[in-house]
Structure formats: C-alpha cells, structure tokens
Amino acid sequence: MIDFEPTPEQQEDIKAAHAFARDLFRPVSRHYDEHEHDSPDELIDKMWEDRSKGTLALGLDVTAALRIEELCWGDAGLFMCVPGPGLGGAAVFASGTKEQVERFLGSFNEGGPKWGAMAMTESGCGSDTSAITTTAVRDGDHWVLNGEKIFVTWGKRAAENQDSLVVVWATVDKSAGRAGMKSFVVPAGTPGMRVEKLEKKMGIRASDTATLVFDDCRIPFENILGSPEVRKVDKSQTKGFKGAMATFDATRPIVGAMALGVGRAALDFVREALEKEGIKIRYGLRKQKLSALERDLMEMEANYKAARLLTLRALWMMSQLQPNNLESSMAKAKAGLAVTRITQKAVEIMGPLGYSRKHLLEKWMRDAKINDIFEGTGQINMLIVARRVLDFSRDQLK
Secondary structure, three states, X not given: OOOOOOOHHHHHHHHHHHHHHHHHHHHHHHHHHHOOOOOOHHHHHHHHHHHHHOOOOOOOOHHHHHHHHHHHHHOHHHHOOOOEOHHHHHHHHHHOOHHHHHHHHOOOOOOOOOEEEEXXXXXXXXXXXXXXXXXXXXXXXXXXXXEEEEEEEOHHHHHHOOOOEEEEEEEOOHHHHHHHEEEEEEEOOOOOEEEEEEOOOOOOOOOOEEEEEEEEEEEEHHHEOOOOOOOEOOOOOEHHHHHHHHHHHHHHHHHHHHHHHHHHHHHHHHHHHHHHOOOOOOOXXXXXXXXXXXXXXXXXXXXXXXXXXXXXXXXXXXXXXXXXXXXXXXXXXXXXHHHHHHHHHHHHHHOHXXXXXOOOHHHHHHHHHHHHOOOOOHHHHHHHHHHHHHOOOOOOOO
C-alpha cells in the first residue's frame, strides 16, 4: 500500500519550505508581479545558499513535491527563480549517459547560482514536439545548431549565467521525422546562442521566460545526449522522441505540485475570510441541505485533494523507477484543471475583494492558468491518458 503521510523528516522539510515562502516570497510577491523583468537577486542568492545547504533542495520525488507545493503557496513565479538543474537537468537525466549526467550536472551545487533550461517549443511547433525545425548539423568534432526557440523557462538565466546550460531539441535529419529528433547541451555563453526577447506574461510574472536564437551555434560533438544514430524503434516512437517524452514524465508531476501550491493559497484565503465573518462549513450534511457556498467550497477541496493524490502517486512511482507515463499525464491534467477552477471560483466567492489588487487572490488566478498549459496542455495530456487507457497508438487516436 502506498502511504503519503509525511514522515517526521518530510514534515520538517514542509515547515522549512512554508516558512521560506511565508517570510521571503509573500512580502515581495506583489512587487515582482508588477515589475516583471526585475530580477530578485538577493532572494536568488538566499535560495541558492539554502539549496546548497540542503534546506531548499528540490528534486523529482515526493519530498520535492511537498516542498514545491509550499513554495508555490508563497509565490509560483518566484519559485520559478529558484536556481538548479530544472527542466534542462531533467532532460539530461532522461536522455544522457551516466558520464554526461556527471559532466553536465556534477558541479550544480558548487559556485554561484546556476540554472538548467530546456528549449523545445517553436513558433510553428507547440504541442506537436515532433514538428521541430531547429537543425543540428555535424561539422567534424562539432554540431552546428540553427533555429529559434520560444517560451523557454529560465531562458535568459540559463543562457547567460556562468556554468548554466540549455538543453536544445533539434533535428539531425528532417526526412527521418521523429527518428531525427535529438537533444543537445549548450553551455551558457556559447557563441551563436542569444536571448532575443523576454515575454510579457499574464501570470508567474517573476519567471524568466525567453526567446532564444541559435545562429551557427557550435558545440562539441559529445554534447549530444544519447546516441547520434538515427534509428526507428517502432512505427510511432523513436529513441530521440522517447527521450523527450521521458523528460515530460519526470517534470509534469512537478508542474502538478506547483499547481497545488497556488490552489491551496486560494483555498486558505477563502477559508480565512469566511472564518472572519463567522461562516462555518457544515461537513457531513447531505448535499441538498448545504448552501451553494458550502457546496462550492467542498468541491474545490475535493478537486485539490484528488489532484494532490495523483501528483504524489506519479512522483512516488518515478522514485521507485516504475513507468509513470499514464500517471504523470493524469496528474498534470487534473492539477492544471483543478487549480484553474479553484482560483476562479475563489475570486467569484470573494466578489470585489477577490477582484481587487489589494489582495493576492486575483494574482493567484492569473498564476494558475499556466499550469494547464506548459509541460503539455491539458488537452494533450488528456489525449495521452486516453491512448494509454484504451491502448491506442498515436495514429489510432489523434
């Protein structure tokens, strides 16, 4: 039986992350929402210090999810500034060799703050990651990358800060389709890689979201993750494409944990506001005897708890080295939808107070929606779930 009751050690981790979010994130949350491209440098230094000590260590397991939920309860955008291997690191773990993992990520806890970004999305390629047009051409002992990537989380920091890196998905053979899709590690400061622009966003505005251009960007041959061989595995999957999907299997539950934090922040706000007005929720009564407010709040709580269990299960399976493709997509789809509905309903319940910028509730509603979009949209994840449950191939169910 899977037991998600936190251990004493996990409870201490949760308390530490909650205190960090309460004392350091919440007080500056509005400022960095209104000053989108200001970099919270002092906060980043503090996060790096705590991360290096282990008090803010993240990762890809249940304990990490519990920390992440607390940090995003404080501010999801500021959480996206936490230094670390991030999506780029997840891609290296998913597609790289043991030697590459050590070479690219071994020093990530040393020196100053550093980030790992993953560059996949293009202007003509969103959910269909196999349609990428960025190219990688071998030139002797090097690869030469050309193309443009958009909506790169941590793009500027990973491209410009010493010892950081960007994992770029490119095709080595367009005629091979998915079989030609490979990933490459581009160290920060590599000539030919530049930040074209920073996005202006609806939510998580403290997050660094950039467009990166690769113009004859030369990297060593050994910076390709996995084998350079173009080889089909079966009719619909390839080694390169499977590497990309394995990365998402690791990171989608992390997005679910982020969503949980934002959703719980909204739930806590509503509960506290109702308590101040002397309104008690009457649990245990039949639905027809409850007020509309009580039914709404109970539904919000149920969606939050369902998303939380799915998220923790997906991460637990990954920590046990069990395949979690289905569970990862279920967690991501449910959490993204749940937090969107929870925050919207919270604003509706609070009326003008929910809509007012005096409180952070309207910000949490804006922050929430991205969880239903990045790392695979809710619709795409529902499609993946349907394929796995029905045992359909990509060609059978599009």
